[in-house]
Amino acid sequence: MTKHIFITGGVVSSLGKGITAASIAMLLKQRGYTVAMQKMDPYLNVDPGTMSPYQHGEVYVTEDGTETDLDLGHYERFAGITCNRSSNFTTGKIYSNVIRKEREGGYLGKTVQVIPHVTDEIKKCIRELDGNDIDIAITEIGGTAGDIESHPFLEAIRQFSHEAGTENVIFIHLTLVPYIKAAGEMKTKPSQQSVGILREIGIIPDILICRCERPMTEEHFEKLSLFCNIKRKYVIEEQDVKNSIYEVPTELAKQRLDHFIIEIFNLRHNELDLQKWNKMLNSVINPQNGSIEIAVVGKYISLKDAYKSIYEALYHGGIANDIEVNVRMIEAEELEGQTAESLLSGVSGILVPGGFGHRGIEGKIKAVQFARENNIPFFGICLGMHCASIEFLRNVCNYTDAHSSEFNYQTKNPVIHLMEEQKNIKDKGGTMRLGAYKCGIKSGTKTAEAYGEKMISERHRHRYEFNSEYITVFKENGMEITGINPDKDLVEIIELIEHPWFIACQFHPEFKSSPLKSHPLFRDFIKASFKYSQS
Numbered sequence: 053m054t055k056h057i058f059i060t061g062g063v064v065s066s067l068g069k070g071i072t073a074a075s076i077a078m079l080l081k082q083r084g085y086t087v088a089m090q091k092m093d094p095y096l097n098v099d100p101g102t103m104s105p106y107q108h109g110e111v112y113v114t115e116d117g118t119e120t121d122l123d124l125g126h127y128e129r130f131a132g133i134t135c136n137r138s139s140n141f142t143t144g145k146i147y148s149n150v151i152r153k154e155r156e157g158g159y160l161g162k163t164v165q166v167i168p169h170v171t172d173e174i175k176k177c178i179r180e181l182d183g184n185d186i187d188i189a190i191t192e193i194g195g196t197a198g199d200i201e202s203h204p205f206l207e208a209i210r211q212f213s214h215e216a217g218t219e220n221v222i223f224i225h226l227t228l229v230p231y232i233k234a235a236g237e238m239k240t241k242p243s244q245q246s247v248g249i250l251r252e253i254g255i256i257p258d259i260l261i262c263r264c265e266r267p268m269t270e271e272h273f274e275k276l277s278l279f280c281n282i283k284r285k286y287v288i289e290e291q292d293v294k295n296s297i298y299e300v301p302t303e304l305a306k307q308r309l310d311h312f313i314i315e316i317f318n319l320r321h322n323e324l325d326l327q328k329w330n331k332m333l334n335s336v337i338n339p340q341n342g343s344i345e346i347a348v349v350g351k352y353i354s355l356k357d358a359y360k361s362i363y364e365a366l367y368h369g370g371i372a373n374d375i376e377v378n379v380r381m382i383e384a385e386e387l388e389g390q391t392a393e394s395l396l397s398g399v400s401g402i403l404v405p406g407g408f409g410h411r412g413i414e415g416k417i418k419a420v421q422f423a424r425e426n427n428i429p430f431f432g433i434c435l436g437m438h439c440a441s442i443e444f445l446r447n448v449c450n451y452t453d454a455h456s457s458e459f460n461y462q463t464k465n466p467v468i469h470l471m472e473e474q475k476n477i478k479d480k481g482g483t484m485r486l487g488a489y490k491c492g493i494k495s496g497t498k499t500a501e502a503y504g505e506k507m508i509s510e511r512h513r514h515r516y517e518f519n520s521e522y523i524t525v526f527k528e529n530g531m532e533i534t535g536i537n538p539d540k541d542l543v544e545i546i547e548l549i550e551h552p553w554f555i556a557c558q559f560h561p562e563f564k565s566s567p568l569k570s571h572p573l574f575r576d577f578i579k580a581s582f583k584y585s586q587s
Contacts (some may be wrong), residue, residue, distance in 0.1 A: 062246025070123030074130035109357030117487025174208035369578030384412030401581030406434030432556030510559035553580035
């Protein structure tokens, strides 16, 4: 029978439940267990696809085309788990399923209520992780204990534990032990109260993980153990790490968290193998080839989580090259009112990521032009590819009014236009070109050198595409089409041949990068940027 771990949070949000859950999954996988993961989000949106990055951070996309919470990126990067439609459920999705069943007559004669119908639907979604090939399923419950929105999820996992048997379920509660500077003390009372909220519902945590800025004393451990009714050895400290979030699994392993989970489940104690992980961490902490600075010119820079996977993929590229990567975050709108030199001078590479809407577009185009004209390594992703195409057609091919029909519907030279299958779509949610699609790679190019393969698969999230009518003029002026979707003949990758490294792609390679295996385009972009810095 699949064992289940439920991870809840208390006191405040943004404690890092996703990183903690991903770290636990990684440790269990390294002990030889098969692990599946999912996130339950308490908001009413069906998925985060229509939410502003300022509201929710980036939208992570799985192989099967599901738009999900960014924590699933942590799951895949840390644990190497491939997430899918069963990996993220929201209140909106749960209620949509319940209402659809009610309209279809699934509850004939019954009054549909939160208990049992909504909680039954939540439990059904949790059971989607069950299977003969899954040893341990980890479910992260979004929100904070005490939030009205997350209460049905907490009630559902309480019921689930009762039905599955307490020997098959572990509750882990992540909480905060704050340091009060004025008093010069760390306080355990918020954690006690948070656990109290769970106990009122009927959930008694088996393990308590305490986020803290400073090390806890034995007095803190004993007090939390006593008043939260948790064994002393199952109170775990999760202090802020010094260098990288990838230190979290090793810090938890030092406190034997994975050992205790296996102990509670009464599973076989396989040996923990962290050799590759520790080698990677050594490269993060002690890079042998110095450091470089990469400019990320984006539309949502003020919220770091808006480009979470981009930043992580850049760091992965640094790990692969034994280089420390520092990111200079630049708001695209700022570039519109200043010279490119004033904001971009001194960087070793320029990356323009994805986004939607016309705001900041001219700033992004200016960044592309600065990279092209000064032979600075450039990497464009999704909207970044669109901006690179517009800039090239305007300034190299002399189509001065070139634009994307997303931003200027009346342009006479729409080098980027709406995909044919998108033209009759009205709904916004979950209707883009989403998920993994194949791409054929042109040999003899830097793109081919990076991938080392003729056919690849990458994840997409877009409505607009490169207009194939401009392929000939691009090639005549030195921009090669190096990636083509074989099924629909869509342009996926462009590359400026005479440039040291200038590649832009329609897909999102950041979603397939990890600290143990950098995405090839990010790896080679950092390699080229380091070479540029040395020149």
